[in-house]
Amino acid sequence: MSKICQITGKRAQIGNNVSHSKHRTKRSFDVNLFNKKFYYVEKDMWISLKISAAGLRLINKVGLDAAVKQAIKNGYMTEKELYKDEYLYF
Numbered sequence: 001m002s003k004i005c006q007i008t009g010k011r012a013q014i015g016n017n018v019s020h021s022k023h024r025t026k027r028s029f030d031v032n033l034f035n036k037k038f039y040y041v042e043k044d045m046w047i048s049l050k051i052s053a054a055g056l057r058l059i060n061k062v063g064l065d066a067a068v069k070q071a072i073k074n075g076y077m078t079e080k081e082l083y084k085d086e087y088l089y090f
Contacts, residue, residue, distance in 0.1 A: 003033055007055030007067050009076040038064055047082055 004011045010031045016024040032053045040047045042065050051059075059067045071077045 003031055004050070004076070005031060005033060005052035005055045006049050006077040006081065007051055007058055007071045009071070009074060010052050010054060040064060040068075045083075048084075049077075 002011070012031060013029045015027055015029055017027045018024055033050055035048060036051050036056070037046055037048050038059070039045075047068075049055075055067070062070075068077070068082065072079065072082075
């Protein structure tokens with residue numbers, strides 16, 4: 001899986017390294033991603049998300065259910081990705 005946040009859709013950006021002599025070379029600015037498990041109360045199950053720090057703040061602000069519904073609506077994740085770990089707990 002690529003380095004994309006499943007809640008906010010943030011992905012790596014491309015920029016330049018600039019040396020003292022102003023020589024520019026390409027580099028990438030990666031997203032602050034980590035894997036985190038959440039208990040999804042509405043579905044009574046655990047879900048595992050690849051999430052950025054900004055996505056975690058969004059979940060703390062609006063709640064897990066609203067953040068997941070918004071991410072699915074915006075196309076950052078699918079229903080299939082949401083239920084990928086379901087077989088582990090049933």
